[in-house]
Amino acid sequence: MICHKHVLYKMSCATWRAIHNRMPIDDMIVDKFKITTVSKCVCCVAIGMNPGLESSEHLFCKGDYAQRIWSSIIGRMGIITRHTNLRELLQRCWNSTSKNLVTEYVLSIIPPIIIWELWRSRCNSRYEEERPSTKRSISLIAFNICHLTKKNLSNINLTENWESLLKLMDIQLEDTIKWSRPSHHSMKLNTDGSCIRESSGGGGVVRDSNGNCIMAFILPLGNGTSNTAEEKAFLFLLKWCIANGHIFTTVETDSLLLNSILNLWSTPWRMRKTVDEIIELILRHNIQFNQCYREANKVADKLASCSHLTNTTIVFTDTSGLPAHVKGLLNLDKWQFSSFRIKKKEAFPNLL
Secondary structure, X not given: OOOOOOOOHHHHHHHHHHHOOOOOOHHHHHHHHOOOOOOOOOOOOOOOOOOXXXXXXXXXXXXXXXXXXXXXXXXXXXXXXXXXXXXXXXXXXXXXXXXOHHHHHHHHHHHHHHHHHHHHHHHHHHHXXXXXXXXXXXXXHHHHHHHHHHHHOOOOOOOOOHHXXXXXXXXXXXXXXXXXXXXXXXXEEEEEEEEEOOEEEEEEEEEOOOOOEEEEEXXXXXXXXXXXXXXXXXHHHHHHHHHOOOOOEEEEEOOHHHHHHHHOOOOOOOOHHHHHHHHHHHHHOOOEEEEOOHHHOHHHHHHHHHHHHOOOOEEEOOHHHOOHHHHHHXXXXXXOOOEOOEEEOOOOHHHO
């Protein structure tokens, strides 16, 4: 897959040399010629970037500049770009299965095009005094991808535009999603469940109308399923709020099953006792129940995953005791940062 017949030879050659660490960059020169030099990536110079030492992995995969390029192009296709090396990243592109002919073709030509652009940007920045620009690089990559796709898939009506190509691939960013604050003087409860190798647990958080954390909990439950973990975490948080006088509340969960049971479906017998108790409390205290996207339930999801690390129930009434990554998610919700849902659908059956 390194040498694609539709990709320029210089791009395929650069890809092969990058994978085998044959590019004339600082770390290779130091290793081969034993020359001491001050190494610094010339691409990662924007505010917030860490320049780091110039190596093949940093320049083409792990550096901040490279990560922005990869995530902007293939991240929109649902491919994870972080916490990997260059070989694994390329394999994720080439081994990604798709029934869509356009998507399959684009994924086969993307890696050499991106690697060539990263190399071009590095050389121009070092020798031509061109300031690195992620926007410029992404535009050049998108142009090359669209040009090759239009040229070699001639039966498709395609303009040389990145957004139109994404539509043909049926990859689009839907509306942004964020945790919504409750009304004034109200509380919002978010719960979630987790199950790993039959070990289940739950987690949840209570926040006020300003997004401040009133209470959070981690609830290990032992053997069980994700559905039973969802309902037990839901009930645990309801009881705590009622016992502490927080009755003007809205409860949210990303569980489709629990939402369907509370609104439409009959209750599975294994869950009947807990669900009946939940329904009774909701009706008695006039509590509103909503289903939310998992992107708006990240805090509860992370707390639920922490339940596999402890054997005792932990209740936090002060954010100082919360795990650092949970604090970060709480702040993102409080500041109303948005997440994106990537929608992928099968397109153009006639092209299969």
